[in-house]
Amino acid sequence: MSAPVMVRAADMAGTRRMLRVIDVLGEMFVDLAAGRTRSPARTVVEHGDRRVLLVSPAVWEQRAVGSVKVTTLTPDNPVRGLPLIHGIVALTDLETGQITALLDGAELTAVRTGAVAALATRWCTSDDADDLAVIGAGVQARALVRAVTAVRPLRTVRVHSRTRAGAEKLADWIRDTAPRPVRVKVCENARDAVTDAAIICTATSTDDGTPVVEADWVTPGAHVNVIGGTHPDAVELDPALLADAVTVVEDRTAALDGAGEIRAALADGSIKAEDLRELGDLVSGEVDVTGRTTVLRTVGLAIEDTAAAVALFEECDTAERGTGGPTAVSPPQEGESDGHA
Numbered sequence: 001m002s003a004p005v006m007v008r009a010a011d012m013a014g015t016r017r018m019l020r021v022i023d024v025l026g027e028m029f030v031d032l033a034a035g036r037t038r039s040p041a042r043t044v045v046e047h048g049d050r051r052v053l054l055v056s057p058a059v060w061e062q063r064a065v066g067s068v069k070v071t072t073l074t075p076d077n078p079v080r081g082l083p084l085i086h087g088i089v090a091l092t093d094l095e096t097g098q099i100t101a102l103l104d105g106a107e108l109t110a111v112r113t114g115a116v117a118a119l120a121t122r123w124c125t126s127d128d129a130d131d132l133a134v135i136g137a138g139v140q141a142r143a144l145v146r147a148v149t150a151v152r153p154l155r156t157v158r159v160h161s162r163t164r165a166g167a168e169k170l171a172d173w174i175r176d177t178a179p180r181p182v183r184v185k186v187c188e189n190a191r192d193a194v195t196d197a198a199i200i201c202t203a204t205s206t207d208d209g210t211p212v213v214e215a216d217w218v219t220p221g222a223h224v225n226v227i228g229g230t231h232p233d234a235v236e237l238d239p240a241l242l243a244d245a246v247t248v249v250e251d252r253t254a255a256l257d258g259a260g261e262i263r264a265a266l267a268d269g270s271i272k273a274e275d276l277r278e279l280g281d282l283v284s285g286e287v288d289v290t291g292r293t294t295v296l297r298t299v300g301l302a303i304e305d306t307a308a309a310v311a312l313f314e315e316c317d318t319a320e321r322g323t324g325g326p327t328a329v330s331p332p333q334e335g336e337s338d339g340h341a
C-alpha cells in the first residue's frame with residue numbers, strides 16, 4: 001500500500017488551485033441540495049476556557065471519497081504567536097478504504113471557507129464587480145481576499161479591523177500579493193468600509209449579538225459574505241437586512257442551528273425558515289438574485305473539507321508533493337483570528 005500524499009499549506013496556494021476548489025465545491029453543493037449526499041454533524045469536545053477539539057467526518061459518494069478532519073481551536077494562541085486553528089485532514093478512497101492524502105487542516109479550513117464565499121460571490125454579483133470591503137484582518141480575511149480575487153477583477157479593497165495595526169498589515173499584504181493593481185484603503189470604522197461596496201466580507205471573532213455591520217450601511221444590490229463569529233448566537237451582520245435580502249446558506253438545517261443572524265431574524269419574525277435558499281440551488285440556477293441584495297451566511301460543513309481536499313489532491317502535481325508530514329501554517333498576523341473549523 002502506497003503512503004498517503006502529504007499536502008502542505010504551500011501546496012494549496014495559487015489562483016489555479018483556488019478556482020479548482022471553488023468549482024468542485026459547486027459540484028458538491030448541488031449534490032448536497034439535491035439530497036445525493038449529506039454532511040454529518042461534527043463531534044465537539046469543549047475543554048478548558050473556550051478551547052475546543054472537533055472531529056468532522058463526511059463522505060461524498062458521487063466522488064467516492066471521504067474525509068475526517070481533526071481540529072483544535074485555542075483562543076489564547078494568537079497572543080502566543082500561534083494560529084487559532086490547528087488540524088489535519090485525512091482523505092480516503094471509498095472504493096479501497098485507503099488513506100490517499102493527509103492535508104494541513106488549518107490551511108484547508110481557510111481555503112475552503114474562502115472558496116465557499118467566492119462561489120456565492122460568483123453567482124450573486126456581476127462579472128465586473130470590483131469593489132470589496134473586508135471587516136476583519138486575520139487568517140480568514142486573507143483567504144477571503146484570495147478567493148474573491150480569483151472570481152472578480154478587484155480594483156478597490158477597503159479594510160477595517162478592531163486594531164489599526166492589523167488592518168494595515170492586511171492592506172500591505174493585499175498590495176503585495178494582488179495579481180493586478182488594486183487600491184487598498186484602511187478605514188477607521190466598519191461603516192466607511194462597507195458603504196457603497198459591491199462585495200462585503202465579514203470575518204471577525206465576535207462572540208456577542210451586537211452587529212458589526214448595520215443593515216442600512218449596505219447598498220441595495222450588494223452581496224455580503226458572513227463567515228465569522230465564534231458562537232451560534234454571535235452576530236456580524238444586522239439580522240434586519242435578511243428581511244429584504246436573498247439569504248443563502250450551505251445547508252438549511254445547519255444554518256438554523258448555528259448561524260446567529262438567521263436565528264435572530266427567525267426569532268423576531270423577519271424571516272421564515274423556508275425563506276432560506278441553499279447554495280446548491282443557487283449554483284444549479286434555481287434561485288434568481290437579479291437586482292437583489294444577497295447574503296451568504298456560512299457555518300462550515302464537514303463535506304466542504306471533503307470536496308476541497310479531493311480538489312487539492314487531484315490538482316497537486318507529483319513534483320509539488322512532499323514526502324514529509326504536513327507543515328505548520330505560518331502564524332497569523334495581528335488582527336481578528338477568524339474562520340470556521
